[in-house]
Amino acid sequence: AKLDHVSEESIRLLVDSFYERVRRDPILAPIFLRAIPGDWQPHLTKMYAFWSSVMLTTGRYKGNPVVKHLAIPDMQPSLFERWLALFNETCDELFDAGSSEAFRGKAVRIAESLKLALFYRPDR
């Protein structure tokens, strides 16, 4: 049966499963594995807090995703499509339609604002 509500526990399942996919993905894996060559648990734990803040408004995440992503070599706008495709697949696999759509809607908007912050340069 699919998960029917968003909770800290279901967020952990989603994050673990999503980054399993990322690590197996031929396009995204090299970028992620260069940035996180060792233990993935600190990243996963941070992402539990991030999605908890986004979906449950717990304020558990403190950080600056724009600065972090600016520091990643080989970021390209097209990678966001790949990221979102994997995220959507993971959400649909684990959650019922309503919860999946709630995650996906947030992810699309955050991806859009990250992309603008990273790639929109008014002086070029």
Ligand code: HEM
């Ligand atoms: C962190 C890659 C899109 C949210 C990271 C890190 C990598 C990465 C490699 C680890 C950085 C580090 O610890 O040094 C990417 C790539 C993306 C992408 C390649 C797509 C092209 C997104 C999207 C979201 C997101 C769409 C949100 C919906 C985060 C957050 C962190 C993070 C919250 C933790 C930042 C911190 O350390 O506080 N990302 N990311 N990322 N990513 Fe992404």
